[in-house]
Amino acid sequence: MSTAISALPSPNAIGRAETPMAFVKAIVMAYTQRGLDPRTALSTAQIAPSSLQQTEARITATQMEWLSATAMRELDDEALGWFSRRLPWGSYGMLVRASLTAPTLGVALNRWCRHHGLLTDDIHLQINQEQGVVSLQLQENRDLGALQEFCVVSVLRNVLGVACWLTDSRISLRQTNLRFAAPQHADSYRVLFDGPTQFNTAEHSLQFDAGYLSLPVRRDEAALQRMLQRALLLTVRPYRRDRLLVEKVRQALAEHPQSTRNADDLAAWLNLSARTLHRQLKEEGASLQQLKDAVRRDLATDLLLRTPRAIKQIASEVGFQNEKSFMRAFKTWTGQTPEDFRQARTP
Structure with missing residues (x-):
């Protein structure tokens, strides 16, 4: 050193x-x-x-x-x-x-x-x-x-x-x-x-x-x-930021999307109150919406590239209630529609 x-x-x-x-x-x-x-x-x-x-x-x-x-x-x-x-x-x-x-x-x-x-x-x-x-x-x-x-x-x-x-x-x-x-x-x-x-x-x-x-x-x-x-x-010198809850939230959102659609459901899954969940995430420098977007984006892009599943089916799997809201969110994340994203990366 x-x-x-x-x-x-x-x-x-x-x-x-x-x-x-x-x-x-x-x-x-x-x-x-x-x-x-x-x-x-x-x-x-x-x-x-x-x-x-x-x-x-x-x-x-x-x-x-x-x-x-x-x-x-x-x-x-x-x-x-x-x-x-x-x-x-x-x-x-x-x-x-x-x-x-x-x-x-x-x-x-x-x-x-x-x-x-x-x-x-x-x-x-x-x-x-x-x-x-x-x-x-x-x-x-x-x-x-x-x-x-x-x-x-x-x-x-x-x-x-x-x-x-x-x-x-x-x-x-x-x-x-x-x-x-x-x-x-x-x-x-x-x-x-x-x-x-x-x-x-x-x-x-x-x-x-x-x-x-x-x-x-x-x-x-x-x-x-x-x-x-x-x-x-x-x-x-002590390290000051704890990211354990961030990773627990990421894991819950990725592995149990149907059970973690909103803050109350997610908090209950983690044995926390919704208020405590938001407060502790803020202390770790993150927000629930940021984590939701990141997990959904990663899962969506993976499904688009690895599977032939329909856009409507992917939207449901990543936690969206309808195809249109998924398409709007995906374009915000990547600048492309899901279909354009898939076509641009498919040989």
């Missing part, structure tokens, strides 16, 4: 200080293990060395971004000393690229876990699903020592950040489970992970709704190149 660092504003201008000093000390420990001096990295992030002794001290997300980026370059290790072998610059970017061509998040995450094992066997990542809940699990295969907390938190946040970026969606966590005891800075975990965090559990894991696994991967190579300019944003 790569991170562009421009002229630095004062710490007072770069957000609230929420990241615990323990993570800064962990990075300094990685320098010590390599016999290197961390002062340049600390200076770049505007962190006074004396503050390392202040256990209650916090730094901002931006300072953490600067510190980590400088350390990754100076140590030539994107894992910042966590593992028994270095992960050279670009390792995590390679993992993102390997997941980029996946059709859905479920496929992408399974690829990520499998390929991460090629980089290091000190930890093992896997996806499990049971009763509609996904568990992203991290297993330690060796003693991570004093870097355990920093490693586990960073890896889990990185996978979550990449998953959100790939799908252009904020993935809401049901719960975070961590095997280690609650640290002195346990209050920071309300910022590190949304939802409740449990310590002293049997495993390290993130749990979220299985519906997210069906979200399509929405990014391409050009988007990846832009993202890699400041890739640490995926780890240090």
